[in-house]
Amino acid sequence: MGLYRIDLHNHSSLSPCAEDDFSPFLLAIEAKEKGIDILGLSDHNSTDNLKAFAEACKIVDLIPFFGIEVTTIEEVHVLVSFQHIAPALAFGSWVNDHLPYYPNNEKLFGRQLIYDEEGNQTAEVEQMLATATTLGFEEVIDKALREGALAIPAHIDRGSNSVLSNLGFLPELPYSAIEVVTPRSEFEELGYPVLTGSDAHRFEEVGIRSCVIELSDRSAKALIAALNGRRCGE
């Protein structure tokens, strides 16, 4: 067993309100500098930057988690994060199928830029990603867990777009963990592992809320086992 620094909640240039030059490569390089072992990318309602992220993590030797931050129909943010890229891309496609189309407004939300595996800006998503899908909270959690992903209600102590602000309570579901901005003892008592995540939308925010967790080894499999394995192992 050992202690490893993880940070599953990060954005890139693809996310609304993230900086245009905040590529998956910049995220990975800075996370490595900050001593992170396991890094997740979780753009809002899209997985289009995950291929670049995979390459970036390979180059700097980080364990990648391939994620997405889904906005549910209740406007609750949920992190879904996979050990492998293929099921993450399939999940992203399912989310996109349930995202109503509005054109993005660059002036308000910034550009939504896709990078390729060589680090070049190659495309721009025209659909507004900063809106809610038609997927229910429980439906997202359930599908994520069935597909072997981590399912984590995001920043549950935030005043907007969180399960506590929007539903008023935390439904009893087999979450992999819960994410908080500010750890407090009352969250520990909810019965789930409590994680923090940086929710970085720009370079300066990388690693600001990473957290340390005990794992059997430095691997994605060990993190999945530690969080999802609890349900049958504890």
Add this chain to the structure above:
Amino acid sequence: MTVKDLSQVEGLKAHHVAEGDQAVKDIYCGDLLSDVMANAQEDSALLTIQAHKNTVAVASLLGLGVIVLCNGRTPPSDMIEAAKSEDISIFSSSANHYKTALAITPFL
């Protein structure tokens, strides 16, 4: 009525009143911004508890000139800054959406 006339409505506190005479022709009450996006009509006042800058973005996209925060919610400074740059006015009320709408309705 125009946004400026809202200053006369009892119980409303002004946090930012934009320049110009933006019309207020209707009221839309909603806390789910995706529902507001889908249903609010241009030139409505948006009555909501969503006191953050994304609400300003939604109002700007839809052409809603004023946001009224209900139930005693107050705008954070970054929301007021966003409202200034988008020429959107922000008021607040200690009353709920229904009572706030009732107070505004005679002025429409």
